[in-house]
Amino acid sequence: MTTEFIDTPRAARRRFLKGAGGAVALALTIGFEWAGPARRALAATTTAAQHGPFEPNAFLRIGADDSVTVIAKHVEMGQGAYTGIATIVAEELDADWTHIRVESAPADAKRYANLAFGTMQGTGGSSAMANSWTQLREAGAKARAMLVAAAAQDWKVPASSLRTERGAVIHDASGRRRTYGSLVPAASALPVPQTVALKDPQHFRLVGAAQLPRVDVPGKTDGTAQFTIDVAFAGMLVAVLQRPPRFGATVRSFDATAAKAVSGVVDVVQVPRGVAVVGKSFWAAKQGRDALKVEWDDTHAETRSSADIMAEYRRTAEQPGLPARVEGDAPKAIAGAARKVSASYEFPYLAHAPMEPLDAVVKLTADHCEIWAGDQFQTVDQANAARAAGLTPGQVSIHTLYAGGSFGRRANPGSDYIVEAVSIAKALGANGTPVKLQWTREDDIHGGLYRPMFFHKLEAGLTSDGQITGWRHVLVGQSIVADTPFAAMVKNGIDATSVEGASDIAYAIPNLSVELHTTKTGVPVLWWRVVGNSHTAFAVEAFVDELAHEAGEDPYQFRRKLLAHEPRRRAVLDLAAQRAGWSGAPLPAGKGRGIAVAEAFHTYVAQVAEVSVDKDGKVTVDRVVCAVDCGTPINPDVIAAQMEGGIGFGLGAALYGAITLKDGRIEQNNFDGYRVLRIDAMPKVEVHIVPSGEAPTGVGEPGVAPVGPAVANAIFAATGKRLRVLPFSTENVA
Amino acid sequence: MSTTLTLNGKSTTLDADPNMPLLWAIREVAGLHGTKFGCGMAQCGACTVHLDGQAIRSCVTPLAAVAGHRVTTIEGLQGKPAKAVQAAWVKLQVPQCGYCQSGQIMSASALLAQNPKPTDADIDAAMNGNLCRCATYTRIRAAIHVAADSIRG
Numbered sequence: 001m002t003t004e005f006i007d008t009p010r011a012a013r014r015r016f017l018k019g020a021g022g023a024v025a026l027a028l029t030i031g032f033e034w035a036g037p038a039r040r041a042l043a044a045t046t047t048a049a050q051h052g053p054f055e056p057n058a059f060l061r062i063g064a065d066d067s068v069t070v071i072a073k074h075v076e077m078g079q080g081a082y083t084g085i086a087t088i089v090a091e092e093l094d095a096d097w098t099h100i101r102v103e104s105a106p107a108d109a110k111r112y113a114n115l116a117f118g119t120m121q122g123t124g125g126s127s128a129m130a131n132s133w134t135q136l137r138e139a140g141a142k143a144r145a146m147l148v149a150a151a152a153q154d155w156k157v158p159a160s161s162l163r164t165e166r167g168a169v170i171h172d173a174s175g176r177r178r179t180y181g182s183l184v185p186a187a188s189a190l191p192v193p194q195t196v197a198l199k200d201p202q203h204f205r206l207v208g209a210a211q212l213p214r215v216d217v218p219g220k221t222d223g224t225a226q227f228t229i230d231v232a233f234a235g236m237l238v239a240v241l242q243r244p245p246r247f248g249a250t251v252r253s254f255d256a257t258a259a260k261a262v263s264g265v266v267d268v269v270q271v272p273r274g275v276a277v278v279g280k281s282f283w284a285a286k287q288g289r290d291a292l293k294v295e296w297d298d299t300h301a302e303t304r305s306s307a308d309i310m311a312e313y314r315r316t317a318e319q320p321g322l323p324a325r326v327e328g329d330a331p332k333a334i335a336g337a338a339r340k341v342s343a344s345y346e347f348p349y350l351a352h353a354p355m356e357p358l359d360a361v362v363k364l365t366a367d368h369c370e371i372w373a374g375d376q377f378q379t380v381d382q383a384n385a386a387r388a389a390g391l392t393p394g395q396v397s398i399h400t401l402y403a404g405g406s407f408g409r410r411a412n413p414g415s416d417y418i419v420e421a422v423s424i425a426k427a428l429g430a431n432g433t434p435v436k437l438q439w440t441r442e443d444d445i446h447g448g449l450y451r452p453m454f455f456h457k458l459e460a461g462l463t464s465d466g467q468i469t470g471w472r473h474v475l476v477g478q479s480i481v482a483d484t485p486f487a488a489m490v491k492n493g494i495d496a497t498s499v500e501g502a503s504d505i506a507y508a509i510p511n512l513s514v515e516l517h518t519t520k521t522g523v524p525v526l527w528w529r530v531v532g533n534s535h536t537a538f539a540v541e542a543f544v545d546e547l548a549h550e551a552g553e554d555p556y557q558f559r560r561k562l563l564a565h566e567p568r569r570r571a572v573l574d575l576a577a578q579r580a581g582w583s584g585a586p587l588p589a590g591k592g593r594g595i596a597v598a599e600a601f602h603t604y605v606a607q608v609a610e611v612s613v614d615k616d617g618k619v620t621v622d623r624v625v626c627a628v629d630c631g632t633p634i635n636p637d638v639i640a641a642q643m644e645g646g647i648g649f650g651l652g653a654a655l656y657g658a659i660t661l662k663d664g665r666i667e668q669n670n671f672d673g674y675r676v677l678r679i680d681a682m683p684k685v686e687v688h689i690v691p692s693g694e695a696p697t698g699v700g701e702p703g704v705a706p707v708g709p710a711v712a713n714a715i716f717a718a719t720g721k722r723l724r725v726l727p728f729s730t731e732n733v734a
Numbered sequence: 735m736s737t738t739l740t741l742n743g744k745s746t747t748l749d750a751d752p753n754m755p756l757l758w759a760i761r762e763v764a765g766l767h768g769t770k771f772g773c774g775m776a777q778c779g780a781c782t783v784h785l786d787g788q789a790i791r792s793c794v795t796p797l798a799a800v801a802g803h804r805v806t807t808i809e810g811l812q813g814k815p816a817k818a819v820q821a822a823w824v825k826l827q828v829p830q831c832g833y834c835q836s837g838q839i840m841s842a843s844a845l846l847a848q849n850p851k852p853t854d855a856d857i858d859a860a861m862n863g864n865l866c867r868c869a870t871y872t873r874i875r876a877a878i879h880v881a882a883d884s885i886r887g
Contacts, residue, residue: 648869
């Protein structure tokens with residue numbers, strides 16, 4: 001892994017950028033455009049370095065050996081970002097896919113900002129493809145134009161007489177052919193074009209290809225893929241941190257005598273988040289921690305139980321909340337309706353529980369901090385690490401490695417696990433000794449930053465012929481972004497991540513009131529795959545199903561009629577229903593079918609779930625048929641994989657997922673108490689992708705949203721019982 | 735204290751606390767990183783290795799317990815079932831984040847070595863101890879069938 005970080009041309013580039021220094025010069029470095037004046041200066045360097053690689057911009061590098069290295073500004077955490085990024089670049093470059101490799105970008109907001117986030121580098125909100133699409137197409141196309149120009153110059157023919165194919169420039173008239181690698185020196189001497197024509201999508205060969213293999217699969221099949229846990233340096237220490245058992249508690253005192261007596265333990269240090277035991281190996285440090293004695297001060301700790309907090313939420317929901325969306329007069333419309341329907345839904349705290357427990361490696365000296373992590377918010381982590389280390393962000397470098405899952409957990413505004421690792425390295429003397437902080441699974445389950453617990457109360461009025469007259473939706477729960485650096489996302493008291501999926505309800509309803517009560521507890525919360533829609537989509541799609549039933553209508557047709565003005569949403573609904581063989585005819589006894597549709601991050605997903613419920617009330621989800629519209633499908637197999645995985649992830653949460661507190665202590669410890677989906681509960685999944693020429697949108701999260709309500713609606717169809725408290729395992733289905 | 739075992743076909747002496755879980759001996763003493771830590775209590779299967787050909791959870795197996803035995807990790811995986819499983823994993827593009835996949839492949843190859851034609855129910859039973867938070871389960875099932883078919887030719 002070290003070769004990635006020491007190659008000379010990149011170091012040269014970094015030096016150059018440092019030298020260029022000024023804000024004016026660096027302002028040009030956003031995306032592709034930095035490559036103008038900067039690249040020419042760099043070309044001089046690389047030419048002098050005996051034809052170093054062709055680096056026309058911040059996103060790709062072509063070697064004399066024909067290798068094409070794509071620089072990924074996004075983390076690869078399973079969602080296929082590396083493959084998608086490489087596909088976009090390779091498409092416009094006309095690269096040979098077998099010569100593509102992907103390398104993670106350094107933390108640098110100037111060059112590698114997520115354009116959907118503005119000025120920070122990070123991955124989230126299913127935005128990797130959406131924000132990279134035009135940027136990387138241009139990056140690839142401009143590089144291709146330069147390679148063509150170089151060949152044209154060499155052969156003394158017009159560039160328009162040349163074409164490119166699989167990593168080579170071809171002159172059909174003369175039968176001449178030059179690989180990109182052979183054109184590196186000549187192309188490096190050329191100016192970067194200001195504008196470039198992008199491919200007509202009908203000529204795409206890689207984008208949309210049915211079988212374009214992921215770049216990361218071979219290493220993830222033979223054990224060679226490098227995760228943070230695999231980082232090893234000579235003399236590296238491993239730390240495990242004892243955190244307080246209740247959120248908000250602090251260290252009163254600790255006795256490290258027994259911990260230090262464990263063979264291999266080298267030190268025990270107090271840091272802001274607890275007491276760290278540092279050893280020569282994980283096993284030594286873990287045994288040391290087991291022997292550590294800490295007295296905690298619970299003065300500021302959260303000591304309530306989650307059941308008490310939920311009881312409070314239920315009472316709160318009886319009061320009007322802050323308006324998140326108001327159209328017409330919903331209370332009046334409901335009061336005057338022929339029929340009234342109401343229901344409430346309860347959602348627990350959920351842990352992300354990525355398979356790789358959180359970890360980070362830090363090498364800290366008096367003037368530099370180097371971090372290795374499966375980093376999801378690079379420049380946020382850089383700033384937080386700098387603050388913890390007493391350095392400037394420019395003194396912090398980050399190596400982003402494969403993340404062993406994240407689901408949002410590693411995208412946290414406070415950078416908890418990274419700040420912990422830095423604070424431990426600092427407490428050890430900032431002497432440059434590499435330190436790996438390794439969380440255990442128990443640390444992960446107890447560690448907070450959960451999907452917030454929520455209570456939803458819905459009411460609606462129906463006319464005697466089943467038309468919805470009004471809809472009122474009251475949500476009660478914690479804000480994810482309040483009191484974080486992202487607090488500016490709260491507008492007029494409304495955190496959009498609390499109400500998304502509810503306030504933007506798409507059904508044609510004349511009178512609407514969506515209201516929010518933002519609560520405060522001592523339990524830290526965070527975005528969890530599909531964020532607000534992880535609960536709002538359930539509430540909306542379960543309740544609309546209740547209304548369809550009340551109206552005596554087929555739940556698919558009922559939704560369809562309310563979506564006439566929403567063609568993309570209706571198209572996925574139709575596709576899922578059609579492929580699932582949806583009909584009005586009832587299924588055999590003990591079987592049920594349910595449907596749900598959602599939109600998240602501009603991607604539309606509908607799912608039809610088929611369930612069996614046996615005489616003991618045991619639910620089996622047999623099949624899920626999924627339709628997705630994510631704009632231009634970049635890699636259909638990755639899209640299918642994300643839908644399959646999203647369905648499994650959402651289903652596990654719906655069936656079993658819950659983090660609960662008893663007197664402030666988390667009741668679950670590991671995967672025995674915090675159940676997630678196993679293979680025996682995984683349904684058959686069919687994914688159908690809507691053909692589209694729209695700009696691509698994301699697929700990492702949206703597939704999670706509809707599965708819970710689709711299954712709940714299917715269970716209702718099979719049993720007549722509505723499940724309104726998540727997870728279902730807490731309710732008696734029979 | 736040292737323990738001698740056959741690790742990936744080679745006689746290997748590991749100098750470590752005999753109570754150290756095999757997982758950490760493999761990772762931190764032998765320096766083989768393909769075997770992963772996920773739970774530490776045999777709940778997730780990320781640490782699965784073969785002990786004399788059987789899939790076991792190395793996170794709860796003391797190093798002393800494998801003295802004189804054959805331990806195989808993902809790095810030393812050989813033989814027809816194992817190679818067929820790895821090829822099927824690539825063909826069906828199973829991995830997402832990839833962290834659990836060494837363990838999945840170890841469990842799948844042990845299954846195929848014992849049951850050359852597993853049903854879906856056999857697969858679910860054999861693989862139920864291997865968690866995948868990316869939920870690559872449908873592809874795992876399909877890939878095991880593909881691997882089984884390829885071995886039978």
